[in-house]
Amino acid sequence: MSGETAAPERLTLGDKVGRWAGLTALIVGGFFPLVWMLLTSLKTEAELQKFPVQYLPGMLNFANYARVFTEQPFARFFFNSMTVSLLSTALCIAVAVPAAYALARLNIRGRGLLLTAVVAFSMFPVVSLLVPLFRLFRGLSLLNSYPALILPYAALSLPVAILTLVAFFSAIPRDLEAAAMIDGTSRVGALMRVVLPLSAPGMVTAALLIFVNSWNEFLLALSFNTKLDMRTVSVGVTLYQGEFAFPWPLIAAAVVIATIPVVMLIAVFQRRFVAGLTAGGGKA
Template sequence: MSEADQPKPRLNPAERVGRALALTALVVGGFFPFVWMVLTSLKNEGELQKFPVQYLPSGLNLGNYARVFSEQPFAQFFTNSLVVSLLATALCIVVAVPAAYALARLHVRGRGVLLTTVVAFSMFPVVSLLVPLFRLFRGANLLNTYPALILPYAALSLPVAILTLVAFFSAIPRDLEAAAMVDGTDRVGAMLRVVLPLSAPGMVTAALLVFVNSWNEFLLALSFNTKLTMRTVSVGVTLYQGEFAFPWPLIAAAVVIATVPIVLLIAIFQKRFVAGLTAGGVKA
């Protein structure tokens, strides 16, 4: 009998209670900031400033959500972020798939050095690239355009995507590709028909990581796209505050709207995302 087939030891009541409390604390700690943000977005300024703290709003006040779109072109901010994040994700995955496949399946000389280089680039601080990228895009007349964000977002997320896919491709048995190539399929066909379908959780994980990084990025979006109509969500949220005024319920409503796409993506692809994160720990 293998280790996987052996029955798991039963937990005593104290261990069950401890595990349940630990999971409850983890869930509450993870969801509490978002729940608090939603509650804040439903309050008015008077309720927010009450002491002692009023935890629940007095009613279902959706006026802050209407103000989000009336005081700033937030719909345009949202569209800009969606376009930039989707295209950056697509470009990054298109480049990362063949790169990761070559590192994982082919006999590449200096493979260890290449992987180390990829890890090193993933730790590179974005602020150190700000000035050279700004001068480059200004010379190419790309400021206040989508490519000014799509290109650096895809490049900066590429190391994470490659490392995630390398771990997945390395875990797939080579015999499956060999069998496909014996049947007449070339290596590219074997990659497209065998490796990629089996690596769906890894593809989803890499794509979600790239999308979230692109959606949340602030510094480059603030510096490269300065026109109001080209702002992204992460920058647009900051436009609601004034020099002396901080309308926290309004800002909270904008943050809740900006968080919706991430929540929906995680909810839809939860199983594949968890499987991808787990398999990401496989030694490449």
């Protein structure tokens, strides 16, 4: 009968054990590299070279974290990465919002072709763009500057941001915008006052993806900004190794510090981020 509701699925003990085992393996596999890096950063060189392997440090040794800032200008690297990542995220979102709204709401001829082009552009390997971008920025005298990274980071992240926002904008009923425009609001006002607040999870998801991609990018940062005071964190971490030595505890400490902003952002916005990954998949 149509009024009857389906009985909830009853799991056997084996099913429950299997699910918990899979979840535990997933959590351990995901967090183990970070935990291992943290433990390595607290060890001395002698403890790291012991055999058999000493998994836990003999004592909490934070000297490596102090050396991170004294042996290289890591604070400058951190500032450069934060500046580039935040500005590239802001620029990308500012361009992606009107582009995604137009694709989702306006009757544009060739809309499907445009979305296909967006997807195709997102598949371009960064290494194929390295030489032309380098020649372009050298001609514009933009090498060793923030725009040399902000502009390509925003452009490379734009397809993902557009596709994410198109899905969210398309899932919002058009009647809400129509009601706002009947009350005298312009289409831009309806976008700002109706669509964007309802698309907050999608906005957060797109912004986090752009920020993380910009924060972790290595190849362009290595090639375009060669001056020491313009290096980013991802490149600065590699400067601690010597010609014949790899101070792994020191490198591990630098990696832990570089991971903190991403972990904090995910921790603060995890609910909206998860909602953004699971929602907005209606019609694109």
